[in-house]
Amino acid sequence: MAETQCSDLGKAEEILARYPHQEPALIQVLQDVHRAYNYLPCDVLERVARALDVPLAKVFSVATFYKAFSLEPQGDTIVKICMGTACHIRGAGQLVEELERKLGIGPGGTTEDRKFTIKTVNCVGACAMAPVMIVGEKYRGNAKPARMAKYLAEGSDNDEN
Amino acid sequence: MMPTLHINGRRVTVAEDATILDAARAASVHIPTLCQFDGLEPWGGCRLCVVDMSRESWDDDWFKVVTACNHPVEEGMTVLTDSERIVETRRVVLDLLLARCPETPLVQRLAREHGIEKTSFEPNPEPDDCILCGLCTRVCDHIGVSAIASVNRGWGREIAPPFHQAPPDCIGCLACAEICPTDCIPYSTSSSRREIWGREFEMLRDPKTGEAVITKEQAEHFARRSGVPLAYFETSDTSKRREMAKTFEKLQVVK
């Protein structure tokens, strides 16, 4: 059995109450769970599997197949670097490297203090402002490695570029 | 109506719901397969059974590459299993599999049969015996258990129980290990206990002889599924034969 965890299942119950208890709802439920818990805790997945009557192995399979899901707790702020083609040819790779230097973690990693998680994501469709990074909810267009410290410090707060 | 088609020039008539693979077998034309199993739905994952196919209504020289395992037959169809591009595609697929599983006897043998002794690609630094044919997960789904499934995607894909821990839904039936064409799912079994996927099972033992062929979980699952009384599973086949023999003898006495 999965190692014992004691997540607050209340949030999961609320989410489950919003959906029909059938397999097609699985991905939608997992997305809401991910948003509520900031990752997919094992015990919540077990609860979801039971509620939707989907084998646990299938739930785990879905949870590991889609990029939107993480089975590890995420940092408070998620820094996403767009890896779209336009961003690639306009230097997204340099943004990733600068982040690695600044935070000491690579894509997919979370800082020890759980403040930041770096994720590389597929094209976010903001190609006109390539390269793009998203700090929390804040989109940073024409992002420059030299401004990385500022981006990280301001998080989602500042609306100006 | 039973469709008639040509495979490598051989004429063959098969049942309407047959696949190209069925037809090829009927025509004694060998098509290699890895992920195909008669008792399961075709999956089309290994791509070893690719063939060239042309429909009656198409231009003579127009062929499409399809997988034989799941493509339905059609009246007037022409199938080639040995065209140059098919042979080459199959060779590359085997070459790729050999790179993934350089030490796996089955893959080595198939590759050798297609003239490949050594992979031309970069061999897997961590040789693996799993060819990701999906037979184990499909058989597990088929019997209604789904204790294991594919995990991750792409190159990182693997077959595993949930959270890589002893699978709670597993019934220890060993079907996954038995069906595995490269025997890469380890297990151990005796009349007292069985172990697979890191989970231990107690066997359903005959109270008299101590013999056992299935686990308790397996008996319960199949009794539920098939409607066969659970009591049927509780005695071993030798005990049951003995009981039957005794019944026969009694019949004799009555007479």
Place this chain on the structure above:
Amino acid sequence: MKMIFKVSVERCIACGKCELACAFAHGSEGRPAKTRINIHRRGPELGTPVVCFQCDDAACVAVCPTEALTRNRETGAIDMVRERCILCRMCVAACPFGNMLWDETYHCVQKCDLCEGDPRCVPFCPTGAIAWVPVEEAARPPQPLDREALVLEGGV
């Protein structure tokens, strides 16, 4: 014409010829362990031959998850399609009479297939304890033994 096994228990002398015949009919090694007909030995020269009934409503067929067990319309036997068998051994456990056999050496399930409608064990039985007869004859009392015919047929 529907044929069935007719077993006359009182005639069985537990000689084991049927088992050997079966083993030879299903593989050249003739391992007695590989036989699909079994004699339950209850004393010197006393036995009861036990073989698959090819049940109408068979438990083995009911539990098989891959439809690997199917009725052969010609012989009436429940045939095992090896290509479909996933070796889950449920049929072995389910058969109420113990006639589905797990073959550890060959790692497969064995069962009586009625030798394509002509069971090879029958002609080898020296006492006529097992016979292969039309279903309507089965109810009649056993015929006296025709020893010569037996010797000729079985080639003993």
Place this chain on the structure above:
Amino acid sequence: MRIESRDQFEALRSQAGEAAASCEKKILVCCGTGCLASGAKKVAEAFAEEVARRSVDASVGFMVKTTGCHGFCERGPLVALQPSGILYTKVKPAHVGDIVEKTLVGGEVLPNLLYKNPVDGERVELYEEIPFYKHQVRVAMRNIGHVDPTDILDAVAVGAYTGLAKALFELSPEKVLEEVAISGQRGRGGAGFNTARKWRSCREAPGDRRFVLCNGDEGDPGAFKDRSIMEGDPHSVLEGMIIGAYAVGAHEGFIYVRDEYPLAVVNLTIAIAEARKYGLLGDNIMGSGFDFDIKISRGGGAFVCGESSALMRSLEGKTGEPRAKYVHSTEKGLFDLPTVLNNVETWAGIGAIIDRGGAWFASMGTEKSKGTKAFSLVGKVKNTGLIELPMGTTLRTIIFDIGGGTLGDRPFKAVQTGGPSGGCVPEELLDLPVDYEKLTEAGSMMGSGGMIVMDDRTCMVDVSRYFLSFLEEESCGKCTPCREGLQQMLHLFDALVEGRGAEGDIDRIERLARAMQLGSLCELGKSAPNPVLSTLRYFRSEYEAHIRDKACPAGICRELTAYEIVEEKCDGCHACFKACPVDAITGVVKEKHEIHHDICISCGACFDVCPTQAIRTFPKIELQRAEVE
């Protein structure tokens, strides 16, 4: 208010039209993802405050609307004024007071906020005169930028659901099919399958229950037209789907939206709720007796889910693995029932086709590719953004007339279309009229309309490697050629970009590419080699240079490239010094700077910032040779 008849709908429409006309002056603030990122929200709030403040004296009637993407994302935040048609670019909250005071009240144009044509430096006042917009013909994107996507009445006022009313009350389902057939519209998701033929096949499939799906899983990197349509005019998508459902006889629909498009999900959710409220969706639509409802399903983040069978599996709550089936999804699709799946742009065009007639749509475009097509023009081009043009427009028009040419007027090298399934079209084919067939002939693909412009500072081997690594991460791993093939292809390309390429590698790449094309299960694997094969076709010498000379002609591949400062050109501005992430550059202001090769990681940051083009690349191997000597 629920619409229960066509008359009621017409009444609603004229009422909405009057309401829209009653307000003389409108301020349209673009709130697409691009402009929001540049701070459009604060601009919109500032306008709202300003207008509220002024409406106290009630002498002027202004209305502030937040709209979907105008397409000209690079110049955002964009503010369009109606009815004057003035477009202000890069508007900051600080400009708001001036815009209201001087332009709206005083009628004075603020030149600083106008678009400056990068070609001639002229300021352009009006929206439709900006070259970026001048060439466009918008069908699928007809209302984007003009309507508030969260206000259904705003959409109805400009004609939303008119096509639906016509279909439901004037046309039989068969007639709708015929009209779509006349339009000749083909799927805008990339493969270009005839829409009407797809619908007919579904309509004729046996069974009572069928589905209509919208593919909003726009995964091609560099494409964002579907995002803009869903965000900016969700009602056009809903209208198209309802008409499609009516034509094929479906009562249930799903819109599958990428998880990366949160705003699209929000706006679609609002649109669906509003449409239901007005009786334009749900049971007995407009009182016609036709029932149809739509649910939104958010994808989990997997490119392969853009593939139809994988998308359907994902909708079923499963992993997005394509199914190997030789039965069309129009017969056995979602839950094995007849299903029509079309792309967002395809659906968005349907309402207009029914409203204005198939012949109108067919009058645009080329012989085999009718109508207009949306593209996202991005990469190393001056004007980046979203455009919609008649099929058959040449690449030259798109890149140079609309896009204004390459950034910094560097030499144009190629344009990548069709995303990871497409290819690179070189300079010699710039006069190629863009349609499905022509792009395929050129070794590329229409795909979902991404056009990524590349200049001489783009290495084609690197670009191919980029797509391979993208696909390698996105392959579902079900079939051998795609899973193992991409992995091995990536190994080969890693060797090329790192200077470990060997003679015969190109043959190896081509052999593997061919097997993947023929042997893979789904379109992702089958088309995965396209970027490789198209660059090999047009830029083979670049591959050869990587292998034989261990050099990257574009000066991009790091292991092969070194940087140095050309003394005569350096004016000592110190920009490179600041940009260098590893302190490999030394020098004081107004003096010549120097790059230290032992520290330099060849990232090119200095190259990009140097205002005098004083930084030059050369093959790293020359450094090693010099050392040996």
